[in-house]
Amino acid sequence: MKFIHTADWHLGKLVQGVYMTDDQRFVLQQLIETIERERPDAVVIAGDLYDRAVPPTEAVDLLDELFQKIVIELNTPILAVSGNHDSPDRLNFATKIMEARGLHLVCQMKPDTKPVVLRDQHGEVHFHLIPYVDPAQVRYTYGDEQIRSHDDAMRAVVSRLESALDPQARHVVVGHAFVTPGAVPQENTSQSERPLSVGGADHVHAEYFKSFHYTALGHLHQAHFVSNETIQYAGSPLKYSISEETHRKGFFIVEMDRDGTVHVEKREFKPVRDMRRIIAPIEEIETHPVCEDYVFVTLVNDNPVLFPMEKVRAVYPNALHVERRVALPTGGASLEQGAETGTSRREADPVSLFASFYQEVKGIPLAEDKQKLFAQSYADVLKEEGGAV
Numbered sequence: 001m002k003f004i005h006t007a008d009w010h011l012g013k014l015v016q017g018v019y020m021t022d023d024q025r026f027v028l029q030q031l032i033e034t035i036e037r038e039r040p041d042a043v044v045i046a047g048d049l050y051d052r053a054v055p056p057t058e059a060v061d062l063l064d065e066l067f068q069k070i071v072i073e074l075n076t077p078i079l080a081v082s083g084n085h086d087s088p089d090r091l092n093f094a095t096k097i098m099e100a101r102g103l104h105l106v107c108q109m110k111p112d113t114k115p116v117v118l119r120d121q122h123g124e125v126h127f128h129l130i131p132y133v134d135p136a137q138v139r140y141t142y143g144d145e146q147i148r149s150h151d152d153a154m155r156a157v158v159s160r161l162e163s164a165l166d167p168q169a170r171h172v173v174v175g176h177a178f179v180t181p182g183a184v185p186q187e188n189t190s191q192s193e194r195p196l197s198v199g200g201a202d203h204v205h206a207e208y209f210k211s212f213h214y215t216a217l218g219h220l221h222q223a224h225f226v227s228n229e230t231i232q233y234a235g236s237p238l239k240y241s242i243s244e245e246t247h248r249k250g251f252f253i254v255e256m257d258r259d260g261t262v263h264v265e266k267r268e269f270k271p272v273r274d275m276r277r278i279i280a281p282i283e284e285i286e287t288h289p290v291c292e293d294y295v296f297v298t299l300v301n302d303n304p305v306l307f308p309m310e311k312v313r314a315v316y317p318n319a320l321h322v323e324r325r326v327a328l329p330t331g332g333a334s335l336e337q338g339a340e341t342g343t344s345r346r347e348a349d350p351v352s353l354f355a356s357f358y359q360e361v362k363g364i365p366l367a368e369d370k371q372k373l374f375a376q377s378y379a380d381v382l383k384e385e386g387g388a389v
Contacts, residue, residue: 001120001170002038003079006031006251007046007218008236010085012059014051015240015275015294016320021058027237027269028066031251034267035074038253041118043076046218046234047083047132047176054087067103077102079116081131083176083218088131109133109141109157115171122258123169128161128212130154130175132219150177150202158208165211170260173215177204181227206231213260222247223266230262239275242296242321273318279325282308288315299324351375 009028013020035043050059070076080103082088088107095105104116106129115126138153139145142160147153154177165171180203206227209215215231221244223235234252239245250268257263275294278285281301295316299305305324312319354374355366366374 001125001256002040003042003044003254004040004251005044005216005234005254007234008048008221010048010051010236010240011062012051012055013240020238021062023238023272025062026272030269032069035070035076040076041120043070043078044174044216045080046174046216047081048085048218050086052085071102079104079127079129079174081129081174081176082107084132107131109137111141125170125172127172127174130157130173132176151204154204155208162211170256171212173209173212176218178202178219179204179206179217179226181206213256214254214262229264232264237269238271242277245276282311285312285315291316292318295319296321350378
């Protein structure tokens with residue numbers, strides 16, 4: 001059995017006010033070309049097809065174009081789940097009708113979800129599709145009041161799958177979650193990944209997937225394996241923030257033998273434009289050759305620069321961000337003007353940010369009960385937008 005593992009397309013993504021749709025079409029066309037050459041048995045998409053619950057028309061058209069090409073023209077099944085950026089209700093429309101043509105899209109958690117069964121010369125491979133769901137949804141679906149965290153929810157879902165596994169088949173999980181060894185925080189996230197929960201209780205233990213021959217994950221944008229090479233994040237197809245500057249974007253070709261042993265090969269995308277950081281004085285930047293890359297520029301001039309963005313864009317027309325680093329009088333650290341800085345407020349945990357604001361305004365710490373109230377209110381607002389915290 002040979003299948004392609006990809007994830008986190010985020011169609012309709014805006015980066016610093018720039019739509020990435022054309023860039024996404026460019027790299028995903030490379031995926032189409034690979035499918036034409038490799039003729040895999042399936043394409044697995046592990047969530048976040050769209051970047052928002054209500055995507056722009058261009059993003060919907062692009063997804064329709066890609067699905068038609070893969071499923072109809074190339075006769076290759078797609079096995080996909082919704083992610084925390086998607087609207088499960090919208091993506092779930094007409095899924096029963098589309099399954100007959102080979103598009104298997106699971107967006108809502110049900111107590112009796114059956115695996116998608118594909119066959120090769122060695123027998124059956126069962127694909128267990130687990131969409132992103134809030135712990136409260138799993139708690140309600142299973143009628144289990146003990147489910148409170150994402151880890152609790154995944155443990156409950158997987159234990160039900162394990163109880164019904166066919167020992168004669170090979171098994172693949174497709175999921176969208178924050179999976180780490182030991183369910184503890186890891187330093188492999190980026191600024192473009194939305195937190196799955198307020199307060200950080202979003203990590204899932206990798207050991208839950210040890211009964212499966214391969215686990216295809218989405219949510220984290222850097223491709224990597226968790227605990228062992230049978231639990232993989234494919235990563236996003238493009239860099240969606242400057243924090244992903246060093247990522248090597250691509251997808252996996254997974255081959256599974258008759259015993260369920262997998263061989264994973266990474267194929268890299270070649271973007272039409274790179275995304276990178278430039279740190280230099282404006283005089284040096286003006287000597288660079290004209291380049292179409294998306295750049296985040298830090299000017300190290302001692303004196304203010306007039307019309308910095310205009311000057312930078314004369315060389316880098318697609319520059320996304322310009323800031324100036326100013327040395328403090330003490331000669332120690334530096335400040336960056338006209339931009340977000342380092343691990344800025346924009347990256348902070350919402351509860352911590354509100355608590356800091358409250359203390360700054362009121363002069364007293366935010367009580368624990370008020371922190372919980374804010375966290376719940378914040379979560380409710382995001383859910384009303386169609387997304388997930």
